[in-house]
Amino acid sequence: MSEKTLIMVSSITGNTLMVAQAIHSAYPNSTLMSTEDALKHPSAIESAQQILIGFWCDKGGLPPALAETLPRIHDKTLGIFCTMGGDPESERARAWFKRECSVIVGTDRNNVLKETFLCQGKIDPALIEKMKQLPGYKETPETRARRERASTHPDERDLQEAVRTFASFF
Numbered sequence: 001m002s003e004k005t006l007i008m009v010s011s012i013t014g015n016t017l018m019v020a021q022a023i024h025s026a027y028p029n030s031t032l033m034s035t036e037d038a039l040k041h042p043s044a045i046e047s048a049q050q051i052l053i054g055f056w057c058d059k060g061g062l063p064p065a066l067a068e069t070l071p072r073i074h075d076k077t078l079g080i081f082c083t084m085g086g087d088p089e090s091e092r093a094r095a096w097f098k099r100e101c102s103v104i105v106g107t108d109r110n111n112v113l114k115e116t117f118l119c120q121g122k123i124d125p126a127l128i129e130k131m132k133q134l135p136g137y138k139e140t141p142e143t144r145a146r147r148e149r150a151s152t153h154p155d156e157r158d159l160q161e162a163v164r165t166f167a168s169f170f
């Protein structure tokens with residue numbers, strides 16, 4: 001497809017941005033923009049027929065800037081990608097991602113969801129240190145193992161898979 005596709009990404013520690021940049025590099029006729037910039041320039045959203053929306057799991061919800069753009073996202077063909085600290089293969093994570101995708105697509109905005117991609121994203125070491133200071137924080141071997149597994153993601157394989165997933169948009 002030749003229409004211009006907007007890649008609109010939310011990212012605070014860089015993981016989801018890495019995925020967005022990999023997609024943008026593979027398909028340079030796309031436009032890459034942060035969700036914050038898209039909010040400032042809503043014409044970027046309005047003029048795109050296809051949008052790839054990237055976000056990260058923010059305390060089990062959508063990043064606020066993305067939630068704010070949703071009313072503007074209507075009549076679009078969508079792809080959604082996400083990074084999260086937890087295990088993306090788990091039932092819980094899959095169900096969570098499915099729910100968040102439904103929220104993004106909406107029921108009355110005439111959007112069509114074409115492809116989705118979820119992978120793990122390392123947790124910012126500064127955040128881990130902060131969490132350790134919280135009263136009642138308890139580290140279990142499971143949480144440590146999960147964090148260690150996350151620490152290498154998104155890796156090259158994740159990036160390639162994301163690029164493959166959204167090939168039909170370009």
Ligand SMILES: Cc1cc2nc3c(=O)[nH]c(=O)nc-3n(C[C@H](O)[C@H](O)[C@H](O)COP(=O)(O)O)c2cc1C
Nearest residue numbers: 011012013014015016056057059060083085086121
């Ligand atoms: C404030 C904050 C809250 C987070 N909450 C969750 C969470 O509830 N569940 C989860 O799996 N990961 C959580 N994470 C981990 C991020 O989703 C993960 O590191 C993600 O890859 C960050 O994406 P980014 O680097 O693009 O900002 C949280 C990270 C931060 C900084």
